[in-house]
Amino acid sequence: MAAAEKQAVTGAGPFNGLLTWIDQRFPLMQTLRSHLTEYYAPKNFNFWYYFGSLALFVLVIQIVTGIFLTMNYKPDASQAFASVEYIMREVPWGWWIRYMHSTGASFFFICVYLHMFRAMLYGSYRKPRELLWIFGMLIFLCLMAEAFFGYLLPWGQMSYWGAQVIVNLFDAIPVIGPDLAIWIRGDFVVSDATLNRFFAYHVIAVPLALLALVVAHLLALHEVGSSNPDGVEIKKSIDPATGRPLDGIPFHPYYTVKDTFGVVAFLIVFSIVVFFAPEAGGYFLEHNNFIPADPLKTPLHIAPVWYFTPYYSILRATTEEFVFWALAPGLAAFALLIIWTVRSSATRIAVGVIAIVLLLGLLTLDAKVWGVVLMGTSVVIFFFLPWLDRSPVRSIRYKGPITKTAIALFVIAFFVLGYLGTESVTAARTLAAQIGTAVYFLFFFLMPWYSRMDKCRPEPQRVTWK
């Protein structure tokens, strides 16, 4: 019998018996060991490594507060707006729950953006962590969908018109676009039907996918092991006596106590916003969203919430002139660069053909289509980072000046695009957004070349520590 063969649990005092009983029927101790007490993480994690566990913490906040909000919210176009105010005014502590949820949405993106940026700084996506990165990117996509669906629920003017604008983007897809947009909305305009389905996506469909992906992300992480700020594998330096990585420490208790400290520090910043500035100056809760949705009154200025504004800027920057003067020549130059540097003639021919097809498309299709394509590309491009980065080293610590400059420019472009996305359009701002868009894409598209030619310093054998 398998049950009898397992060793009894020791060291849990009065709970030894109970834990033994469970462990003989469920892989309890083995799971705890492989994921916590005997999962060895590098000891040299720095500030940037807090944001993974913090993102998970925010996910928990969102789920728990979301459950309580669902108890009082009404997904009905005639009652939604008032039911949110009902939560704010009459549900005991409802305002706290609601502000935690609305602030949590923004902080989820802050944590995830910093978490992704950490991976970019230290090359965490490099082999063998490509799949880990892809799971992470899928989480990011789910998060964007979750935020988008959730933003319709308060049924304010920005909820309504933001959803209208984004769903209309699908309209731009050739042939199937218009029908697809109607299928998504369930109506010819955003309406009660749209609100009902977005509610279903927001409270069950996307969260399920999100949770499953988080599990996959963690399983993949624990399979390959965590990277670290030096980008060297701790598994290469094993203590021959114990078989453990010399630079590794058990996740529990070392990182559980460290991350607990991180969670409390995070909660302080989070609570300052929740209690003293829940609107965050109109960035977390937009002023216009305190006006109930009115399908007959289009606001003059429609802006998404801050976490979508960089992509929104890219969409708006893609004017006819930009397609003609920047995108088409850029594409041609890029194709020539590949044809010039790649040896395989099959690749050369394929690139040539694709480039010609795209060029024809650029010169014939509406600029709106390419705006949508660029916006989509600006998010999807992250998936390819593991293959775009050809540097001999992983970490920014050992990379050369070109990569450092490129990352700095990318960060600036991201912030500039983000800022411009919150503002109304002027000629100067459009030009700035176009320059930002160019920098944004050049960072990715030229990476295979500049990451390889950069002068990198050699990686150390072991992690550096204090």
Added chain:
Amino acid sequence: MPPRAAKGHLEMKTLFALLALAAPLALAAEEPVRLDSAPIDPRDVASLQSGARSFVNYCLNCHSAGMMRYHKLLDLGLTEQQVKDNLLFTADKIGELMNVALTRKDAKEWLGTAPPDLSVIARARGPDWLYTYMRSFYRDPESATGWNNMVFDRVAMPHVLWTLSGQQVQVERKFKDMEQAEAIGRQQKNAWKIDVLTPDQAGKDGERFILKTIRTETAGSLSQIDYDIMIRDLVNFMTWMSEPNQVTRKQVGYIVILVLLLLLVLTYLLYKEFWKDVH
């Protein structure tokens, strides 16, 4: 910072379309009105009570506050009987919401547009906008109601409080440089804005900057100071009403942050204690 709710949505769109058509004729580039800072304090209970009275007397006939319950007024230090005697006109019971008898359909027919619900208007417009708006009406013979507003051009609402504030007219003064116009503008007790002409439009004298202000023509039953105080109280009440739990929220916040700071020290010491043996 994202702008506060843009005024008058569709009307403004049409207006802009008309302006675009009339571009060659357009006289001046319109600058937004400089908003006065509303001197409000959501902890000033006397001011909130006074604002509640003004709100119920003057606003709550056409405008509803349909997400606000009369009962919540007890938070302003009033007793149930005081609310019933002084503030409960459009409802029977204190547990009811601040609704009005005017239906949206009737309102559209009679006024051209349904007066917006005011429950959370202060969060959409901001207290400064409301404070400036309520003090910026002026006589305009060309409008349907006989009134116009510096902050909200061609607003549908007539100046309900004009017997209190008196009647104002718009005054234009031309200046050669912006700084001079701004300096005079800043001395104004009411809203002001500066329209800028192109050199061609300005003609030979070169006075390109038009300072627009309002001046009281006939006095109302309140002095300007008393009227400003009344509007301050009204805006204070509307801001409080837009989030009645805002004072509690901050009070709870201080306690939560204090507890978290304590926890931060403890968790930091715990972390350092565990990590002592990591070399």
